[in-house]
Amino acid sequence: MKTIYNLVVKDIIRFLNDKPAVLLTFIVPMVLIVIFGSIFGGSGSPRGKVNIILVNESNTPVSRILEARLDSAKSLRIVKKYLPENGKDSLKFTETVAKEYVRTGKISAAVVMPEDFFTDTSAALKFKFYYDPKNEIESSIIQGQMQQTIMTQVPRLIPFLMQRRAIDFIGNDSTAMFAQSLGGILETYFDVPADSFVQSLTKIDTTELTQTVADDSSEENQMFGNFVKFESEQLVGKEVSNPGLTRSVGGWAIMFLLFSLTGAATSLFEEKQEGTLKRLLCMPVNRSQILWSKYIYTMSLGVVQLFVLFVFSWLFFGVDVFSNLPNLFVVVVASAAAAVSFGMLITSVAKTINQANGISTLVILVMSAVGGSWFPVTLFPDWMQAISKVTLTYWSVEAFLQVLWRQAPFTAIIPNVLILLTFAFLINAYALVRFKNGKVF
Amino acid sequence: MLKINHIEKTFDNLVALANVSLNIEKGEFFGLLGPNGAGKTTLMNIIIGYLQPDIGTITVDDEIIMYEDLEMRKKIGYVPQDISLYLELSAYQNLIIFGKLYGLGKNELESKIDEVLELVQLTDRKKDLVKEFSGGMKRRLNLAVSLLHDPQILLCDEPTVGVDPQSRNAIFDMLTKLNQKGKTILYTTHYMEEAERLCSRLAIIDHGKIITQGTLLDLINQLDQKETIKIQKTAHTKDKIDSINNLGHVTEYDFYYELLPKEENSQHSTIFKHFETLNIPSQFIEISRASLEDVFLNLTGRSLRD
Ligand SMILES: Nc1ncnc2c1ncn2[C@@H]1O[C@H](COP(=O)(O)OP(=O)(O)OP(=O)(O)O)[C@@H](O)[C@H]1O
Ligand SMILES: [Mg+2]
Numbered sequence: 001m002k003t004i005y006n007l008v009v010k011d012i013i014r015f016l017n018d019k020p021a022v023l024l025t026f027i028v029p030m031v032l033i034v035i036f037g038s039i040f041g042g043s044g045s046p047r048g049k050v051n052i053i054l055v056n057e058s059n060t061p062v063s064r065i066l067e068a069r070l071d072s073a074k075s076l077r078i079v080k081k082y083l084p085e086n087g088k089d090s091l092k093f094t095e096t097v098a099k100e101y102v103r104t105g106k107i108s109a110a111v112v113m114p115e116d117f118f119t120d121t122s123a124a125l126k127f128k129f130y131y132d133p134k135n136e137i138e139s140s141i142i143q144g145q146m147q148q149t150i151m152t153q154v155p156r157l158i159p160f161l162m163q164r165r166a167i168d169f170i171g172n173d174s175t176a177m178f179a180q181s182l183g184g185i186l187e188t189y190f191d192v193p194a195d196s197f198v199q200s201l202t203k204i205d206t207t208e209l210t211q212t213v214a215d216d217s218s219e220e221n222q223m224f225g226n227f228v229k230f231e232s233e234q235l236v237g238k239e240v241s242n243p244g245l246t247r248s249v250g251g252w253a254i255m256f257l258l259f260s261l262t263g264a265a266t267s268l269f270e271e272k273q274e275g276t277l278k279r280l281l282c283m284p285v286n287r288s289q290i291l292w293s294k295y296i297y298t299m300s301l302g303v304v305q306l307f308v309l310f311v312f313s314w315l316f317f318g319v320d321v322f323s324n325l326p327n328l329f330v331v332v333v334a335s336a337a338a339a340v341s342f343g344m345l346i347t348s349v350a351k352t353i354n355q356a357n358g359i360s361t362l363v364i365l366v367m368s369a370v371g372g373s374w375f376p377v378t379l380f381p382d383w384m385q386a387i388s389k390v391t392l393t394y395w396s397v398e399a400f401l402q403v404l405w406r407q408a409p410f411t412a413i414i415p416n417v418l419i420l421l422t423f424a425f426l427i428n429a430y431a432l433v434r435f436k437n438g439k440v441f
Numbered sequence: 442m443l444k445i446n447h448i449e450k451t452f453d454n455l456v457a458l459a460n461v462s463l464n465i466e467k468g469e470f471f472g473l474l475g476p477n478g479a480g481k482t483t484l485m486n487i488i489i490g491y492l493q494p495d496i497g498t499i500t501v502d503d504e505i506i507m508y509e510d511l512e513m514r515k516k517i518g519y520v521p522q523d524i525s526l527y528l529e530l531s532a533y534q535n536l537i538i539f540g541k542l543y544g545l546g547k548n549e550l551e552s553k554i555d556e557v558l559e560l561v562q563l564t565d566r567k568k569d570l571v572k573e574f575s576g577g578m579k580r581r582l583n584l585a586v587s588l589l590h591d592p593q594i595l596l597c598d599e600p601t602v603g604v605d606p607q608s609r610n611a612i613f614d615m616l617t618k619l620n621q622k623g624k625t626i627l628y629t630t631h632y633m634e635e636a637e638r639l640c641s642r643l644a645i646i647d648h649g650k651i652i653t654q655g656t657l658l659d660l661i662n663q664l665d666q667k668e669t670i671k672i673q674k675t676a677h678t679k680d681k682i683d684s685i686n687n688l689g690h691v692t693e694y695d696f697y698y699e700l701l702p703k704e705e706n707s708q709h710s711t712i713f714k715h716f717e718t719l720n721i722p723s724q725f726i727e728i729s730r731a732s733l734e735d736v737f738l739n740l741t742g743r744s745l746r747d
Binding site (some may be wrong): 003158279280281 | 489490519521525527541543544586665679
């Protein structure tokens, strides 16, 4: 026991003397947490707006109201003018200039409402959307925002356009008849005056389309507004002060664990190279004591590393690590155990330190990508989600989500913890067999 | 005190040790001389319980040393052939780490560290990182680490390899001092000069077999010729080598030929007469007593350095 303790102390002394290792173990994770914490708005600053050019060449009330609404959209910053190269006065964007701006990467997207955006006979709104897919998230934000603006700001437009479609297909008379009978039904059962409904459907006066926005309480408007009704309530993470980081910190944690603990385990190779492993084995120290000390040392290193990481996330980004502390600790220990076993496996199968480093870096990166350290696995295709489940990263990430994000009780993490510990046990057993026949000792 | 009984060890198909038996008495400075790959390190590894022999036993004070016998290792100090130190740490940190593993208490360890540092003359460098040490300093520290627990038996596996003459002499003096204080030393080397200078008794090992053992005088007395004749290599003597060959067994070295004269030529007068007729001036001739080199040559037909 004393011997194992002395061996652990030896590893700690060596670790502390190795400044780059200390840096990699503690500082690099912190830096990355700062970067990601800031991306997810952790420090409380609002997320940046997406810049977008808007060219309105149409002169209809609908386009004008959309323009006004987009102007005030929360996640977009609308740009309409530009400064020509040799001019001093800024000019309004034209479609051609806007396209050039997107093509040369000066802006990520442009929305054009052309002259025929909405005419007397249009059965659809005609937008032109130019974008550079270098950032898909940006494109989706823009498109989503556009749709949302149309749906919420000019809700009557939709049935109106549907009506025009109907006329295109079945002719004026049949459409009018359909509207009449629908109006009748509505009047009977919903107490909506049939006339006003029919009128609102068939009215060709487009100026009224926009007025309804100001007059939100009009019966028809409410009627249409009620066709689709979302009642959304956030059930999880409502009180979480930094949702983005809280969700992702577990993924980073297990990745750092894998890297640092594999490094610590493969230090057996360094000791072999330096000859100190042999010297130890010629002293009153045996092989299993050396292995035990490596386990204890790497486990403790992992726990300390994650402790520092979590306290840092809490201090600077308000990630709540304390209200579920005992369960968090259980997950940390189980994850560290799994990571250590992975490191031991690598150490026992590799023949040299370089081999060990190469293999472990590759496997850790793949496991982190597939197991959900970087992106939620729910984004993956089904077959890949199936593969995720054989990585220890997946079970660790899920367990961290449970305790940090859902603030789940111990019972909820039992399966994950058991799976991680089983991973650890089986891999270790295999590594031990390999050590017996291997080249390390 | 240290008995090696019929040890055999085979790696795959290579016989590293074949029926090796040695008996090293308390207080002896015992040398094990042999060329590269003779099996010296393998024997050391078996004595310390790092390797398991296929056959045979090792006893210390009539107690058998088992494989991974941790208690027994406290009685033995082992100086590995390769430098085995934490290069990124200071000399002092190395001594602390290894000393603790021998179970030394804090105060005992501190005073022991001072003592061994004094012995290997590294006291003023103890705070420096080992990787900044010269080859000779590393060797000395490598030895110092093995002395911390004050072992009764010291196994030194080629402790002077790659060391400058000054450090080498320092190591010789240290070991002699330790031996005088009563430590039993088993010393392996492939330098016959070291074995001759240091060891009170020695064995020669070749291809895993002990080919002879005894005191230096015993071994040399086995030879028919107790003297060798060295002929300096010069432009003048070089063309005469064929004729010299007729006088006895000639071995060529970098700077001289060594002649073991035939029985009929063993008289100095006869041999000098031969040289005279060959027109080799006596300035180029040196007569010296036979060395372990000659013993090895006599027994194996090869030179130690081949
Ligand atoms: N672990 C091993 N596996 C296979 N062969 C080995 C092993 N260790 C030693 N040998 C072989 O056993 C023989 C004896 O090796 P050993 O290291 O004991 O020689 P040595 O006398 O110490 O040589 P040197 O003077 O070069 O140190 C050599 O042929 C070596 O190749
Ligand atoms: Mg050797």
